[in-house]
Amino acid sequence: MDYNQLEPKKVFAYFKNISDIPRGSGNEEAVAKYVFDTVTALGHKAVMDEANNVFVRAKAAPGYEDRTPIMMQGHLDMVCEANRSTKHDFLTDPIRLLLDGDRLHADGTTLGADDGVAVAVMLAILDSPELPRPELECLFTTDEETGLTGMRAFDPSCVKSRRMINLDSATEGEAIVSCAGGVRSHVYFPYETVPVPENYTVCTLSVGGLFGGHSGEDIHLGRTGAISAFARLLYAAQKVCDIRLTNITGGSRDNAIPRECSADAAVSDYAAFETAVRAEEAKIRAKLAADDEKFCVTLSPAAADAFLTAESSAKLVELLRILPNGVHEMDRLIPGLVETSSNLGVIRPAEAENTYEIVVLSRSSVESKIDDLEHRVECAALLAGGTFEHINRYPGWDFTVGSSLQQLFLDTYYNLFGRRAQILGIHAGLECGLLKNKVPDMDMISIAPNIRDLHSPDESLSVSSMARVWKLVCEMLKNA
Numbered sequence: 001m002d003y004n005q006l007e008p009k010k011v012f013a014y015f016k017n018i019s020d021i022p023r024g025s026g027n028e029e030a031v032a033k034y035v036f037d038t039v040t041a042l043g044h045k046a047v048m049d050e051a052n053n054v055f056v057r058a059k060a061a062p063g064y065e066d067r068t069p070i071m072m073q074g075h076l077d078m079v080c081e082a083n084r085s086t087k088h089d090f091l092t093d094p095i096r097l098l099l100d101g102d103r104l105h106a107d108g109t110t111l112g113a114d115d116g117v118a119v120a121v122m123l124a125i126l127d128s129p130e131l132p133r134p135e136l137e138c139l140f141t142t143d144e145e146t147g148l149t150g151m152r153a154f155d156p157s158c159v160k161s162r163r164m165i166n167l168d169s170a171t172e173g174e175a176i177v178s179c180a181g182g183v184r185s186h187v188y189f190p191y192e193t194v195p196v197p198e199n200y201t202v203c204t205l206s207v208g209g210l211f212g213g214h215s216g217e218d219i220h221l222g223r224t225g226a227i228s229a230f231a232r233l234l235y236a237a238q239k240v241c242d243i244r245l246t247n248i249t250g251g252s253r254d255n256a257i258p259r260e261c262s263a264d265a266a267v268s269d270y271a272a273f274e275t276a277v278r279a280e281e282a283k284i285r286a287k288l289a290a291d292d293e294k295f296c297v298t299l300s301p302a303a304a305d306a307f308l309t310a311e312s313s314a315k316l317v318e319l320l321r322i323l324p325n326g327v328h329e330m331d332r333l334i335p336g337l338v339e340t341s342s343n344l345g346v347i348r349p350a351e352a353e354n355t356y357e358i359v360v361l362s363r364s365s366v367e368s369k370i371d372d373l374e375h376r377v378e379c380a381a382l383l384a385g386g387t388f389e390h391i392n393r394y395p396g397w398d399f400t401v402g403s404s405l406q407q408l409f410l411d412t413y414y415n416l417f418g419r420r421a422q423i424l425g426i427h428a429g430l431e432c433g434l435l436k437n438k439v440p441d442m443d444m445i446s447i448a449p450n451i452r453d454l455h456s457p458d459e460s461l462s463v464s465s466m467a468r469v470w471k472l473v474c475e476m477l478k479n480a
């Protein structure tokens with residue numbers, strides 16, 4: 001493929017260059033050096049910090065010296081996913097680019113348009129001295145995809161701008177203007193065990209077939225989480241017989257709605273247990289979202305030696321029933337946007353002996369609501385005799401009323417393309433939340449060209465959309 005054919009030429013030339021440099025999360029040093037060397041050779045001032053973030057300052061174009069500066073930002077790292085049939089070493093091999101009509105994609109791997117688009121656009125702008133624009137600050141961050149550690153470590157004292165265009169979303173014609181913050185709360189539930197009581201029936205209870213999805217972006221779809229469904233079944237059954245549980249596992253990642261949950265149970269009256277489980281299952285089934293049509297509850301014979309005591313079993317079920325889960329509140333300014341939610345995402349044996357670990361991921365665009373959810377998780381843990389810890393909290397970004405940057409985006413998009421663009425919020429994290437926390441009066445938007453199937457080997461970038469977004473960014477800088 002001849003990249004010189006693609007427009008805008010400089011953007012695609014830089015995209016090709018960074019695609020040749022492996023840059024999975026945590027492995028950004030080489031690409032950061034490339035960016036640093038490139039912009040320094042172009043005559044700009046740049047610093048590379050200990051986290052390998054690169055911050056660049058470019059003088060205003062002639063005649064634009066009295067305008068206030070503006071900042072652009074995107075992340076250097078990419079998600080590394082390959083098809084099973086594709087041989088690819090993400091530490092050494094370049095991403096092989098393929099063009100299919102308007103779709104630029106990679107040969108069996110993620111493309112890295114998320115967020116290589118931002119890197120290529122910023123480099124192309126820094127390499128275009130003819131573009132009219134104010135003083136420009138460009139921030140290239142690291143490790144967005146796995147821990148936001150680059151932006152966490154970034155020292156904002158060098159930043160002069162109070163307006164920033166982030167280039168890390170995925171849909172043209174939209175600007176994201178609000179995102180959720182979050183926290184992972186780990187609850188540790190210690191228990192005691194006893195041997196199986198005589199005359200108890202031992203079985204495995206499994207909940208499965210649920211659709212799952214992203215715990216932020218899909219939480220409003222009304223899908224059922226497997227752990228909460230599992231707890232509902234057991235709490236109902238607990239009313240009719242004595243139950244002792246063991247080998248409880250559910251969910252795999254805290255940021256995914258759990259699809260499966262199971263445990264072994266020793267029950268005093270199997271017939272009553274089964275009747276109660278099936279009755280509760282019918283209640284859940286009656287209110288399922290269409291995506292969850294494969295929901296199934298299975299009971300099968302099992303064998304196990306030691307079980308939680310009756311008291312520990314009951315307390316654990318009660319804990320799972322009262323931990324916050326699902327949508328709590330919708331945004332008051334942006335229709336359809338979830339403001340606050342929780343995902344009861346994982347239950348598994350903890351590293352400590354005779355302890356279960358339960359993980360709840362809470363999200364909100366309002367900081368005090370995250371505090372509130374932390375407290376609710378704490379209370380549930382304490383009532384159950386457990387302990388808790390909150391990990392990796394990151395701030396959200398609340399909608400700014402009267403933002404001039406939002407207006408500049410809307411006007412410029414309409415003037416260029418004759419279509420109205422939209423502004424919206426997302427119920428997931430963005431680096432903007434962390435930056436807003438460091439520079440509270442920063443006016444920000446997040447925009448991008450059309451990128452499909454992010455984080456998967458099907459990821460593709462629309463070339464024509466990239467060309468429009470390039471025009472849009474140049475025009476916004478001119479009028480900023």
Ligand SMILES: [Zn+2]
Pocket residue numbers: 075114115144168
């Ligand atoms: Zn990204």
